[in-house]
Amino acid sequence: MVHWLGRRAEDVLSALLVAMFVAFLLQIVTRYVLNAPLSWTAEFSTLCWVWGILWGAGLVLRDEEEIRFDVIYGAMKPAVKRVADAVTGTAVVAIFTWSLPAVVDYVTFMKVEKTAYLGLRFDLVFSVYVIFAIAQIVRHALIVWRSVTGRSVTGRGLARGA
Template sequence: MPPILHSAGQWLYARAENLLAAMLATMFIVFIVQIVFRYLLNLPIGWTHEISVVMWLWMVLFGTAFVVRDSEEIRFDILYSAVTPNIRRAMIVASSLTLVALFTISLPAVIDYIAFMKVEKTAYLKIRFDYLYSIYGVFALAMIVRQLHLCWQAVWGRGSEEFDPTKASSGI
């Protein structure tokens, strides 16, 4: 990979992490505001709940699409570590192609549903649901690209390093 693309990718990854951190901070601040208004001021407010739910939805889907690395994904490590590297590569190819097929088949319906949701708005902030759910379309496209990349790497013998259970972690 050319150095300019590598550095651009690193910069974009860092900005995606920054955006994810901003979403988490927003969710936390709104949660504290909700507690203060509900329990200290005895004035329950609903918009804080809406923002918390939206931030959670976007954090999970945006984070999975752009921040979480493949090595941090959940696997059945007992089975995955017990097989040879060639079988491991075959498992990656099979699972990647399956996910690409499922996401690709569902994509037209997903886009159609997101477009349909423009008729609905949230109760308090009046945000159109198509804007809120658009992250799922982005997530689906990112998963298709990611899985095709993983499949390509596995087919050509890259990306399936020897599994070392002593180096397995929770991603932290």
């Protein structure tokens, strides 16, 4: 089931990239070929980019694809790596968990504002950050659990069947 959900998360990310690319091409054609620019395409592309980055980082990115200081991390012994993973994972879980109520409060507050051209409510636009934050809490809690129990930390990501 987790693997199937991971594939659907990848599908959503792919659709966002395609939509962004099509809007970008439409913007170029209408601006430079037809000399009749569309204002909404830039906003749409930006929204797809923001959603794609946060959706992808939260639900599609695998643990081994995350940015790390590989020179330092790679030189560590396995036991030290486990301690480092437990400490950093605990910090990430604590920070995201601590900030989550304020994030949800801010996102729900933004329902009063709308985007300039598409008229989308900003709470819907920013809701992807709540998804990202929850995914980071779950992902790093699993990393902590794996490091404490001695299981391999460089396994599959949240979306790929952790």
